Amino acid sequence: MRTWIRKSLIILVSVLTFGVVTPSHAFWSQNQEVTKTLQRTPNSSSTSENRPSEHEVQIPVTLSEKVPEDDIVDSLIGKAEQQALLKFGPKISTVIESEFNDVIMPRISEAIEMTVAQYPGDELKNLAITEKPGGGVSEKIFNIYHAETGKDLILFHVRRDKPPLAGYQFNFHYHTYHDQFQAHYTMGTIYWSKDTPPNWHTV
Structure with a gap:
């Protein structure tokens, strides 16, 4: 024209x-x-x-009702950090929060971005995060799952380890549904001390 x-x-x-x-x-x-x-x-x-003539034009459908992928990623990452701090509880958070934010949280963000990238735009709205981290000595931090089917997609865990002749440390890792959650993908380790750490959620 x-x-x-x-x-x-x-x-x-x-x-x-x-x-x-x-x-x-x-x-x-x-x-x-x-x-x-x-x-x-x-x-x-x-x-x-x-039939439309060769000069008729179809105006593209607006995408304004769809949530941008970046917004979904940011929302999941924000909730992930909240759930992690909730799991740690004040006693553990005051000791490891800084190192967690510097070392582990970027790896969690990468894993979330990887998960989101596997889904087409119209499916992104179905991705959700669990809101009840495991307490006591449970490894569970949170899961990302498909809200419509209830199927878990990726599980984020933290395990308390005590290597021989060393103090306690927290091993952060995740599992994915691609191999039925069998493989162990380590994101990093944060040293605690030689003393036994308190249970998760401890105030």
Whole structure:
């Protein structure tokens, strides 16, 4: 479409509708490639009169109702950090929080981004995070699961280890559904001390 014709149509639409209707950016942009065929509904006729001409244009469906992938990732990462601190409890958090944020949290973020990347846009809204970390000596921090099916996708754990002749340490790792949660993917280790750490959630 010639530039002057496009600009004239933009002005004409704006004047006739008193600015209420704004031409679609995708439709009017000269650099935007748009499809020239309309999808036929199941009830549409196959006659030539009902078929779109080669000059008819289908305006792309708006994606405004879809949540951007970055927002979903940020939300999951934010909730993941909250669940981790909730699991630690004040007694453990005051000792390891700084190192956890510097060393472990970036690895958790990478694993979450990896998980999100496996799902198409319309499925992202179904990704959710559990809100009850395991207490006592349980390894569970949180799971990311498919809210519609209830299926776990990735499990984030922390294990209390005590190697020979060494003090206690916290081993952070995750498991994925790809191998039925068998493989152990280590994200890092934080040293505690030679003293036995308190149970998770301890105030």
